[in-house]
Amino acid sequence: MLGRLNHVAIAVRDAEKAAKIYGAAFGAEISAPLPLPEHGVITVFAILPNTKIEFIQPLGETSPIAKFVERNADGGIHHVCYEVPDIVATRDILIAEGARVLGDGEPKIGAHGKPVLFFHPKDFSGALVEIEQS
Amino acid sequence: MLGRLNHVAIAVRDAEKAAKIYGAAFGAEISAPLPLPEHGVITVFAILPNTKIEFIQPLGETSPIAKFVERNADGGIHHVCYEVPDIVATRDILIAEGARVLGDGEPKIGAHGKPVLFFHPKDFSGALVEIEQS
Numbered sequence: 001m002l003g004r005l006n007h008v009a010i011a012v013r014d015a016e017k018a019a020k021i022y023g024a025a026f027g028a029e030i031s032a033p034l035p036l037p038e039h040g041v042i043t044v045f046a047i048l049p050n051t052k053i054e055f056i057q058p059l060g061e062t063s064p065i066a067k068f069v070e071r072n073a074d075g076g077i078h079h080v081c082y083e084v085p086d087i088v089a090t091r092d093i094l095i096a097e098g099a100r101v102l103g104d105g106e107p108k109i110g111a112h113g114k115p116v117l118f119f120h121p122k123d124f125s126g127a128l129v130e131i132e133q134s
Numbered sequence: 135m136l137g138r139l140n141h142v143a144i145a146v147r148d149a150e151k152a153a154k155i156y157g158a159a160f161g162a163e164i165s166a167p168l169p170l171p172e173h174g175v176i177t178v179f180a181i182l183p184n185t186k187i188e189f190i191q192p193l194g195e196t197s198p199i200a201k202f203v204e205r206n207a208d209g210g211i212h213h214v215c216y217e218v219p220d221i222v223a224t225r226d227i228l229i230a231e232g233a234r235v236l237g238d239g240e241p242k243i244g245a246h247g248k249p250v251l252f253f254h255p256k257d258f259s260g261a262l263v264e265i266e267q268s
Contacts, residue, residue, distance in 0.1 A: 025224070126211065
């Protein structure tokens with residue numbers, strides 16, 4: 001069962017700078033930058049009425065988004081995150097449908113403190129997909 | 135004022151095929167393919183509780199997404215669309231903040247029958263941004 005779109009993640013060199021126009025021009029609420037060393041990112045959120053835009057900036061030398069930001073100097077949409085009520089059941093259905101789970105396939109605690117998994121962009125029309133236990 | 139995230143648009147060669155896994159694996163409601171010759175696209179929607187994923191497929195030889203789909207053979211996230219209460223006022227604020235509007239800057243009727251404008255990805259961290267009159 002597909003839940004809410006939890007967020008759209010945009011990877012950039014400077015998350016605070018990237019979020020600025022959402023506050024200045026759109027009047028959106030912008031969160032303070034939050035370093036998450038265990039995930040190798042700094043996050044800043046722009047809050048919309050129905051979802052969030054998450055700006056992620058590489059943190060540390062082994063950041064999982066370092067290469068993406070290198071390849072996309074202006075930044076770019078990095079992934080979309082969908083909430084699901086049962087992450088293990090959804091994982092198994094996605095795999096049965098031919099989608100490739102990244103890593104070892106076991107849910108890890110994500111940047112928002114909930115279990116998450118990522119699926120290969122090639123199986124989702126070029127979009128890296130995160131599923132998060134809702 | 136920033137309204138709802140109306141949709142995330144994913145451009146692909148085959149919109150119906152791309153949307154399939156959202157129905158099959160996630161149980162999302164999938165709309166029938168809708169050809170929009172005046173916009174040069176075929177659209178298929180996957181409906182989420184809080185927003186929509188819009189799959190767009192090139193239609194005709196002058197489709198505005200033909201090049202994107204050529205460059206991104208597997209597909210890719212093409213744009214995000216935000217609702218705004220006053221599209222002209224928002225346009226003017228965005229321009230004053232340094233964002234570049236695409237085309238002649240006058241709102242056109244978009245694929246959903248409402249006035250829309252697009253802004254340059256370089257001014258939005260690599261994300262092509264559509265604003266739509268709510």
